Amino acid sequence: MTAVVVSGAGRVFDGGSDAGTVALTDVDLTVGEGELVSLIGPSGCGKSTLLRLIADLDAPTSGSVAVFGKTAERARKDQDYGIAFQQAGLLPWRSVRANVELPMQLRGGAGQRGKSGQPNKAERAARSAELLALVGLTDFADHRPHQLSGGMQQRVAIARALARSPRLLLMDEPFGALDEMTRERLQDELLRIRATTGAAVVFVTHSIAEAVYLSDCVVVMSPRPGRVVATLDVPLGTPADRAARGIGLREDPAYFERVSAVREALHSGDAASDRVPT
Amino acid sequence: MSRQWQGSGKRLGPALAGAAGVLALVAAWEAYKALVPDDGWVLGEVRVLPRTTDVAMPHLWDMAARAAEPLTSAPDSPPLWLVTLQGAGFTLGVSAVGWVAGVVFGLLVAVLMARFVPARAGLLPWVVLSQTVPLIAIAPLVKRWGAQLEVGTFDWQDWMSVAVIASYLAFFPVSVGALRGFTSPDADADGVRLDLFRAYGVGWWTTFWRLRAPSSVPYLLPALRLAAANAVVGTVVAEVSTGLRGGLGRMIVEFGASASADPAKQWSPIAGAVLVGLAATGLVALVALGLRRYRVGEAA
Numbered sequence A: 001m002t003a004v005v006v007s008g009a010g011r012v013f014d015g016g017s018d019a020g021t022v023a024l025t026d027v028d029l030t031v032g033e034g035e036l037v038s039l040i041g042p043s044g045c046g047k048s049t050l051l052r053l054i055a056d057l058d059a060p061t062s063g064s065v066a067v068f069g070k071t072a073e074r075a076r077k078d079q080d081y082g083i084a085f086q087q088a089g090l091l092p093w094r095s096v097r098a099n100v101e102l103p104m105q106l107r108g109g110a111g112q113r114g115k116s117g118q119p120n121k122a123e124r125a126a127r128s129a130e131l132l133a134l135v136g137l138t139d140f141a142d143h144r145p146h147q148l149s150g151g152m153q154q155r156v157a158i159a160r161a162l163a164r165s166p167r168l169l170l171m172d173e174p175f176g177a178l179d180e181m182t183r184e185r186l187q188d189e190l191l192r193i194r195a196t197t198g199a200a201v202v203f204v205t206h207s208i209a210e211a212v213y214l215s216d217c218v219v220v221m222s223p224r225p226g227r228v229v230a231t232l233d234v235p236l237g238t239p240a241d242r243a244a245r246g247i248g249l250r251e252d253p254a255y256f257e258r259v260s261a262v263r264e265a266l267h268s269g270d271a272a273s274d275r276v277p278t
Numbered sequence B: 001m002s003r004q005w006q007g008s009g010k011r012l013g014p015a016l017a018g019a020a021g022v023l024a025l026v027a028a029w030e031a032y033k034a035l036v037p038d039d040g041w042v043l044g045e046v047r048v049l050p051r052t053t054d055v056a057m058p059h060l061w062d063m064a065a066r067a068a069e070p071l072t073s074a075p076d077s078p079p080l081w082l083v084t085l086q087g088a089g090f091t092l093g094v095s096a097v098g099w100v101a102g103v104v105f106g107l108l109v110a111v112l113m114a115r116f117v118p119a120r121a122g123l124l125p126w127v128v129l130s131q132t133v134p135l136i137a138i139a140p141l142v143k144r145w146g147a148q149l150e151v152g153t154f155d156w157q158d159w160m161s162v163a164v165i166a167s168y169l170a171f172f173p174v175s176v177g178a179l180r181g182f183t184s185p186d187a188d189a190d191g192v193r194l195d196l197f198r199a200y201g202v203g204w205w206t207t208f209w210r211l212r213a214p215s216s217v218p219y220l221l222p223a224l225r226l227a228a229a230n231a232v233v234g235t236v237v238a239e240v241s242t243g244l245r246g247g248l249g250r251m252i253v254e255f256g257a258s259a260s261a262d263p264a265k266q267w268s269p270i271a272g273a274v275l276v277g278l279a280a281t282g283l284v285a286l287v288a289l290g291l292r293r294y295r296v297g298e299a300a
Helices: A047-054 A072-077 A096-105 A121-134 A150-161 A180-197 A208-214 A239-245 A253-274 B002-035 B060-068 B080-115 B117-130 B135-148 B158-182 B188-199 B204-242 B248-257 B267-290
Strands: A004-012 A022-031 A036-040 A062-067 A081-084 A168-172 A200-205 A217-222 A227-233 B041-043 B046-049
Touching (some): A004 A047, A047 A168, A047 A200, A081 A150, A150 A180, A180 A239, A227 A253, B080 B267, B135 B158, B188 B204, B248 B267
Parallel strands (some): A036 A200, A081 A168
Antiparallel strands (some): A217 A227, B041 B046
């Protein structure tokens, strides 16, 4: 089953200061099971809006969004996806461990209540230990978020997103606020996590290199109005292969060729939408 | 262990500063009394500095000596300091009841305003307006309404009227502070935490208990301190205006009436009011200590 199917989705903001702004128009997007799709484009191209439509944090004004064959709302209430943002958004009064366990403590939608049952305390502890090991923070389980660096906080946020073993991970510029070194390390970590969990990922970024390095497929978007201008495959191997190659992959000619292709698609999309003669 | 050491080390600084502050006040009082003539300073018809006679400004040691003497000249009269302490205890008790009632009511109002946006628009002006009503005006009204109240065997006591008035002053900072705290996740980190809770598919109340209430603590604690001060002031003033016996308010009025004959006497209940204020602040500090986990990483 495909993870995400967006067809003909549009989002027009009404009311407020940005009334009448067309954030997205006629977007089609398919994310297969276990596939990593990056949404890339300049600021204001609607890539975050598109992610929010998939997450049902916002509703399309036209078209439809399906997640694992359900409506986006049903999928959200069933906690079918995990999500991470540019801001880690940890709860400062909880320990790192308790932050990771948060999604497991909260019940899903009313329909699910009592049926599937919540993981009990021991199960939660086992799962959070497993996840903290996955992101390399076992020694920091009892620390509080403010005691961690930005990169570590973001790793906690990713562990939290994985808490309920979702088959879909939504990530909105999760490494956007980090320095380049930390960023590349976390990209490798994400590849490893993907290889382990096999989850599909929708990844919003404005870094071309990041999109190419991580993705099976890069969706290039352009602003005013936000729409998809190109979809490029990135045949650089499985996540496990990529993680194993690391720096080697970042210096591979095939990688550079894909980076150039995405860059060209971005700029042609930009030129087409601005219609400024150069 | 080492942390506790650091903690007590840090405490020492403020304690010294506090002692220095009290000493400075004592010195200022006595210096003013020594330097300014008995009649104060009069410019034309206007007295710009108050009198420094022993009636207007007794020496601090006279106040202390008077506190050690019996309340009246009656043979079995208890010492003034003991009567003052009893009065302070009474006032503190009434203040505490008023504070708790005010905090509970203030939180309820804040939850209502946080939950229903129309309620916010409808209630907030009234909350602000409620504080412009002069206390002196409502105190006798509350007493009269209370006196008419009779539910089964429950009998309305006069001190309850005073507590109600104290709570009336105490609820205001709590409702405003708590509302700000409850709505703080809307702006924190671009509302990411609210987005997260929405992504978890949980309802408003779960989000409230897990996110909004804990987030409100940094905003709530200053409000609780303000409420404690308001409750004490409200209690003393209400004791005066309802004529309730047993507390400091009534004592200040009674002793003030005989001030020309016994000027040092009325300063005992005034010192008692300061003690009540300190005790109230200390109790709130205990509450803050219990909530300290929620104060780390606070933005503002």
